[in-house]
Amino acid sequence: MEFLLWVRGPAFNLALTVFVLGMTVRLLEIFLLGRRPNYAEPRGPEFGPGMKTVLNRFAVDPGVFSRAPFNVVVGYLWHIGFLACLFLFIPHIELAHGTFGLSWPGLPNPLVDALAAVTLVSLVAVLIHRNRHPVMRYLTTREDTLVWIATFLPVLTGYLAYHRAINPYPVALGLHILSVELLMVLFPFTQLTHAFTVFIARWYNGAAFGRKGVQS
Amino acid sequence: MADTDTLGESLRRLGVTRRGFLKFCAATASMMALPPGAAAAMAAALEKARRPSVIWLSFQECTGCTESLTRSDAPSLEGLIFNAISLDYHHTLQAAAGSAAEAAREQAMKESWGKYLLVVDGSIPLANPGYSTIAGISNVEMLKETAQGAAAIVAVGTCAAFGGLPKARPNPTGAVSVSDLITDKPIINVSGCPPIGAVITGVLAQYLTFGQLPDLDAYRRPRAFYGQSIHDRCYRRPFYDKGLFAESFDDEGAKKGWCLYRLGCKGPMTYNACATLRWNQGTSWPVEAGHPCLGCSEPSFWDAGGFYKALSVPTAEVARTAGYALAAGVAIGGVAGMVGQSIKTTAATGHQKVTVDELEA
Numbered sequence: 001m002e003f004l005l006w007v008r009g010p011a012f013n014l015a016l017t018v019f020v021l022g023m024t025v026r027l028l029e030i031f032l033l034g035r036r037p038n039y040a041e042p043r044g045p046e047f048g049p050g051m052k053t054v055l056n057r058f059a060v061d062p063g064v065f066s067r068a069p070f071n072v073v074v075g076y077l078w079h080i081g082f083l084a085c086l087f088l089f090i091p092h093i094e095l096a097h098g099t100f101g102l103s104w105p106g107l108p109n110p111l112v113d114a115l116a117a118v119t120l121v122s123l124v125a126v127l128i129h130r131n132r133h134p135v136m137r138y139l140t141t142r143e144d145t146l147v148w149i150a151t152f153l154p155v156l157t158g159y160l161a162y163h164r165a166i167n168p169y170p171v172a173l174g175l176h177i178l179s180v181e182l183l184m185v186l187f188p189f190t191q192l193t194h195a196f197t198v199f200i201a202r203w204y205n206g207a208a209f210g211r212k213g214v215q216s
Numbered sequence: 217m218a219d220t221d222t223l224g225e226s227l228r229r230l231g232v233t234r235r236g237f238l239k240f241c242a243a244t245a246s247m248m249a250l251p252p253g254a255a256a257a258m259a260a261a262l263e264k265a266r267r268p269s270v271i272w273l274s275f276q277e278c279t280g281c282t283e284s285l286t287r288s289d290a291p292s293l294e295g296l297i298f299n300a301i302s303l304d305y306h307h308t309l310q311a312a313a314g315s316a317a318e319a320a321r322e323q324a325m326k327e328s329w330g331k332y333l334l335v336v337d338g339s340i341p342l343a344n345p346g347y348s349t350i351a352g353i354s355n356v357e358m359l360k361e362t363a364q365g366a367a368a369i370v371a372v373g374t375c376a377a378f379g380g381l382p383k384a385r386p387n388p389t390g391a392v393s394v395s396d397l398i399t400d401k402p403i404i405n406v407s408g409c410p411p412i413g414a415v416i417t418g419v420l421a422q423y424l425t426f427g428q429l430p431d432l433d434a435y436r437r438p439r440a441f442y443g444q445s446i447h448d449r450c451y452r453r454p455f456y457d458k459g460l461f462a463e464s465f466d467d468e469g470a471k472k473g474w475c476l477y478r479l480g481c482k483g484p485m486t487y488n489a490c491a492t493l494r495w496n497q498g499t500s501w502p503v504e505a506g507h508p509c510l511g512c513s514e515p516s517f518w519d520a521g522g523f524y525k526a527l528s529v530p531t532a533e534v535a536r537t538a539g540y541a542l543a544a545g546v547a548i549g550g551v552a553g554m555v556g557q558s559i560k561t562t563a564a565t566g567h568q569k570v571t572v573d574e575l576e577a
Contacts, residue, residue, distance in 0.1 A: 001435075001515045004485065005531065008521065012532040017541040024545025025552055032553025033560065090461060091528035094478055098522075098529030108459035168434070169445055170485045170514075173527070 004170040007177040015181035022188025027196060035204070043213030053206025053216045054199050070129055074122050081119030085112055085155065109162075116159045123152050143190055150186050153179035224263035237263075244421050247414065247493070250440070258425045268424065269324050269332040271362060272306035275355040276348050276382045276391055277338030281373035282308050284410035285417065287496065304332075307350065318351045325365050333423065334366035334401075336394050339375040339382045343390030359397060368402040368429065369394060372416055374512055377405035377435070384518035395436065402429050405436040407488075409512035414493050415441045435515065437487070446483035446509045449491035452476065465506065476503060480524040482511030 065072050086092060088107040097103040107115075127148055130136045157176035166172035186192060209216035224237075238259055245255040274282070286309075303309070304324035307317055324332060336359065341347040345354030353361075363369060371394040374380035382391035395403050406419050419438055422430050430438040447453060455461070455475040462469035463478055475481070483491075486509050490501040503509055508524070511517040521531045 001485070001520075005516055005520060009531040012530040012534070013537045016532065016534060016537050020538050020541035021545040021548070024542055025549040028546065028549025029552045029556060032550070033556045090459060090478065091526060094526035095528045095530070098525045099534035106459070109457060110459065112459075164445075164448065168487065169447070173485065177530075 001170050004174040004177075007174045007181065011178065011181055015184040019184040019187050023193070023196065026188050026193055027200075030197070030200065038211065040211075042211045044210050046207035046210050049210025049216060050203040050205075050207035053209070054202045056216075057202050057205075074125055074129070078119045078122035078126065081115040081122065082151070082155065084115045085119060085158065088112060089158075113159075113162060116155055116162070119155050120152070120159060123148070123155065127152075146186065147190050147192055150179075150183045150190075150192070154183055222263065244418060244425075247418055247440075261425045261427075268302065268367075269328040270303050270335060270420075271321060271324055271332055271366075272303060272309075272335040272337070273350075273355075273358060273362060274306075274308060275336065275338030275340050275359070275376070276389065277373060277375050278381075279308055280410040281337040281376075281416070282306070284408075284413045285372075287413050314351060318353075321362070325362060329365040331367050332365065333420070334362055334369045335372055335420075336369060336376045337372045339379045339389075339391035339393060340397060341382070341389035341391055343388070347389045356397065359394065363398045363401055366401055368404065368423065369398060370404045370406060370419060370423070371395065372406045373411060374407045374409045374515075374517065377407040377437075378515035380409060381518055383516075403436055404429055404432065404438060407435070407437055407442070407513040407515075409510075409517070411513070412441075412489060412493050412495060415489055433487070437513075441489040441493075442487045442513065444487065444492075446486045446488055446491050446503070447481075450483055450503055451491070452503060470506060473506075476506075476508040478526055479508045480522060480526055481508035482514075482517070482520065482523075482527055483509040484527055485520075486511040486514055486517075488513040 060072050060076075084107065087104075089112045090106040090109065093103060093106045106112075130140055130144070130148075154176065157172070157179045160166050161169070161172040161176045164172065166175070183192070187195075206216045238255070241259040242255040245252075245258050250258075305317065305321040307313070310317060310320070312320055338348075338355075340355045340359055342356060345356055348355045350358060371377040375382060375391070376394050379387075379391050379393045379396070382389055383393075395405070404419060404423070406416055408415070415438075418441065419430065422438070422440075430440060433439050433442055435442075447456070450456075452473060452475050455473070456477060460469065460472075460474040461478045462474045462476055464470065465479065477484075481503065483503065490509070491503070494501040494504070510523050511520060514520070519531070521527070521529055
C-alpha cells in the first residue's frame with residue numbers, strides 16, 4: 001500500500017516533471033532552430049499540404065509493404081493496440097478526467113483486454129523478428145532493446161493487474177504505474193520521442209512539397 | 217474478573233443447550249472459512265476453555281469500533297462478555313469511572329498477568345502525550361504498561377492497526393499504530409473504519425477457541441476476513457468486467473446498479489469482508505447501498521486520493537506539476553534554442569568560402 005501511494009504520488013510527480021520538461025525542451029529546440037530560408041518563389045501553400053501529409057502517411061506505402069510485410073502489419077497491430085489500451089481503457093480515461101477534467105468515450109473492458117493480449121503477442125513477435133532477421137539484428141542498439149522493454153512492461157503489468165494475477169492488488173497496480181513512469185522518464189531521451197516528432201517531420205515534408213507545388 | 221469455570225460449565229449454568237452451543241460453533245467456523253471438522257474442534261476447545269480476561273483500551277478514536285461491536289450479531293456482544301470472555305476493562309461500556317476503573321484494570325492485569333487479551337482501539341499520539349490521556353495516564357504509557365502482561369494484542373480498527381484518521385497528513389498529534397510501539401507481543405490487526413462487528417467478535421472467538429493467532433496476512437490481518445479484496449467478491453463485479461459503469465450517483469448506470477469504479481470505488485485495492493459478511497445483521501454494505509468503497513481497512517486510506525476520484529487517478533498534483541514542468545521546459549528550451557541559433561549563426565558567419573581555383577592551386 002505504501003508502495004502504491006509512493007508511485008501514485010511522489011514518483012508520479014517526478015516522472016511527469018521529467019516527461020513534460022524534457023519533451024518541451026526537445027520540441028522547442030527543434031522549433032527554434034528553424035529551417036534554412038528558402039529564397040525560391042513558392043508555387044503553393046505550405047500549411048494545408050503539410051497537414052495532409054501528416055494524415056496520408058498513415059497509409060502504407062505499397063513498396064514498403066511488399067518488402068517488409070511483417071514489419072508493417074505487426075507494427076500497425078501493436079501500435080493500435082497500445083494506443084487503444086492507453087487512451088480507451090476506462091480507468092485511463094478517468095485519470096485524464098480526474099486531473100484535467102477531460103473525458104471521452106472508452107471501449108468495453110473485454111475489448112481492451114483482447115487488444116492488450118494482441119499487443120503483447122505482437123510485441124514479442126516484433127522482438128523475435130528483430131533478433132532473427134540478420135540485418136535488423138545488426139542494426140539493433142541497446143537503446144532499441146531498452147525502448148522495447150519500456151514499452152512492453154506497461155502493457156504486461158497492466159494486463160496482469162487487470163486479471164489480478166499478482167497478489168496483493170496494490171502491488172500489481174503499483175508495478176503497472178511504476179512501469180509507465182519508467183516509460184515517461186525515458187521518453188524525452190530516447191527514440192520514443194518519435195511519438196511527437198513523427199508528426200512534425202511529416203508536416204515539414206508535406207510543407208516542403210506543397211511549397212514546390214508537387215504532390216507528397 | 218477472570219473466571220475459573222470452563223466455558224462449557226458456565227454455558228450449562230446459563231441454560232445454553234448442547235445443540236445451541238454446537239450451532240454457534242458451526243456458524244463461527246463457517247464464517248471464518250474453517251474446514252467443517254473445525255466446528256467440532258471448536259466445540260471441544262471452547263467447552264474446556266477458561267474464560268480469559270480481556271482488557272479493552274480506547275485511545276484516539278471515535279468509539280465507532282465499539283459501536284460496531286455492540287451491533288455485532290453473531291456471536292452477540294452479550295454472549296462474548298458473559299459467556300466467553302471476561303471484559304474487565306472498557307471505559308466506554310463499564311459503569312465504573314476514574315480511579316475505580318483504573319483499579320479494575322490493574323487488578324485484572326495482576327490476576328491474569330501473561331494471560332489476558334489486550335484489545336486496543338484508537339491511535340496513540342506521540343507529538344505530545346497530553347493530547348490523549350485516561351485518568352491522567354498518557355495513551356503511550358498505558359499501552360506499554362498494559363501490553364507487558366498481555367498474551368496477545370488485538371488492534372481493532374484502522375486507527376489502532378495503522379494510525380488511521382488521526383495519522384492522516386499532516387498528522388498533528390504524531391499518531392502511531394499499536395504495532396509501531398509494541399514489537400515483542402503477538403498483534404492481530406482487525407482494520408476497518410470501523411471493522412465489521414462480526415469480524416471483531418469472530419477474531420476474538422477464534423483466539424479463545426484455538427488459543428493462538430489466526431493465519432495473518434502481511435498487515436497482520438486475519439486472512440479469513442481479509443484474504444480477498446472487495447472487488448473480487450463484489451456482486452457488481454460483472455459490470456466492471458463488462459465495462460458498465462455508473463458515472464454519477466443518479467444516472468441510469470447508478471439506477472441499474474452498475475460498477476462504481478468511476479465514482480471512486482477503492483474496492484480493487486481493499487481487502488475486507490464487507491462484500492461477503494455485509495453490515496447490520498447482513499442487511500447491506502456500502503457498495504450495495506450505492507456508495508463506492510472508501511478503502512477504510514487499508515493503511516493510509518485517508519491519504520490515498522479523493523474518495524470520489526477513481527483509483528487510477530494519481531494522488532500527485534498532476535496539473536500543477538505539469539504546469540511547472542512546462543514553464544521550466546519553455547525557459548530551458550528557449551535558452552537551448554537560442555544557443556542552437558547562435559551556433560548556427562557563428563557557423564554561417566565563420567564559414568570560409570573556397571573557390572575551385574583555390575582548391576586546384
